[in-house]
Amino acid sequence: MSSAVRRAMAMAVCALVVPLASCSGVGSAGSDGRPSVVAAENVWGSIAAQLGGDRVTVTSIIDNPNADPHDYEPTTGDARAIALANFVIENGVGYDPWVQRLIDANPVSGRDVLDVGTLVGVATDGNPHRWYSPVDVQQVIDAITSEYQKLDPADASYFDRQRSTFETSSLARYHALISEIKAKYAGTPVGASESIFALMAPALGLNLITPPAFLTAISEGTEPTAADKGTIDHQISAHEIEVYVYNSQNATPDIQRQIDEAKAANIPITTITETLFPAGATFQAWQVAQLQALATALHEATGR
Template sequence: MRNLKTVLAAALLAGLVVLAGAGCGQSTRSPVAPNGVLQVVAAENFWGNIASQLGGSRVHVTSVITSPATDPHDYEPTAADARTIAGAPMVIANGIGYDPWAQKLIAANPVPGRIVLNVGDLVGIKPGGNPHRWYSPTSVQQVIDAIVQDYGKLEPKNGNYFAQQKTRFETKGLAQYKRLIATIRRKYHGVPVGASESIFAPLAQTLGLKLVTPPSFLKAISEGAEPTAADKTTVDRQIADGKIKVWVFNSQNSTPDVKRITDAARQRGIPVTTITETLVPVSATFQQWQSHQLQALAGALAQAKVR
């Protein structure tokens, strides 16, 4: 479905690029807005929220994708999105094929001195790899480091302020998130689990959980493709035979196959927990969102009585 939507949206995206160019042209906006606050655009709100916390009062961040009802893979940008990105002196995009619309709008509307933080380029993951880097604590730390470095380049006079924001975020903001990761890894390392798509894979690896769902199934669901019959059979058998202790599914990408498998897991008595692509609720911070999901996962693992 995603591939079809991408094709159908191509003409719309091209039109938005033209509109942004007509409305904004070659913007020469200073990296700092008239009110002295650095203006930053993030393609997705998980990166945008981190950027906002690191920037504090010296940065204003606009996130393009914010609604939990939106699947970022399928997103079709609006004219307002095009204008927002066209005038931004700093843009954060996930890359890795996750938000190609953002890459096109950035390229079509260059700004002198603009900094583009492409997460895929930063962490060394190319298109075709797993794009869900915000579920990798290692990648999250790399992004934190890069954002603060980029803020310092655009606003050198506030370098010390940004460094203090970074320290506060890492030591206080992310404290519970880090504790939960360490606890789950210690208590449940090696426990076999299943997942509906590849979004969970980076976190599962960090937690030391054994993700036994076929990688090709995970990738197919993530990319909107049809899983093979063999992969479906494997997943069905893993659930029927109790080979997985917990089932994790992305509620923002719930296909008929995923719904069927999730129902089967519940009927089999396998604890089910959910994760999402973007912040839920929208008002949550990155760490609140992730910590809530980690707590739910820990509860599911405890319910499964795997230790």
């Protein structure tokens, strides 16, 4: 679907919900008195829900593992949820521009918006997959907690406890695996199918040698250059990479060919996804499963 058609559809949705702001209690707590939070992606929604506990209600708009966030078309239900929310979390960095259009269609006071890209200081043409950066995830945790304390000052200490539990208990295995992989495999050359892994690789100390332009092209749905394809083919055939990491939600013909080449070369392969998988998984369970699979692949490749 063309970008022009997508914009037209999104604006049509916006037009349907413009009256909501004037006839509803936007900017106040929900019917049960708890702040209403809407996250564009379930990655951020999972974190927001765990930090909020039973003091907030959290709705994630993109929560289907089979949905492509880059091409998502909002529904009237999505528009209504955003129109009535106290707090909206959008990824930004050009990843979910439809969120801002829905917000602009219902300009009301009392509704706060967290743009993750702006929070962490990423340019509009930067890598939008910020949930793969442990440093950025921590900044989001801090920002969400601060917002909850602003919306519900009486429960400020409760939100401090929720954050502490999430950081020290829920994320314990996530942080441990990152440290373990970095300690054991730092400097190991790896390849990847697209830019969603480009933020986690340096956190793990891995040397991602796939051409950056190729990673970006696959993520954005554009055609990689023949030169970049040739470089990756050589990296695989010459065993210049120890492990190949690919997004199982976006296996284009080029990526499938690279997977087949890696298998033929006996290079271990592991997968990651762009959204929570399986459906209903928590952020930490999803990340831990992927990190464990990567650690297994690295062990298989190196014997360490």
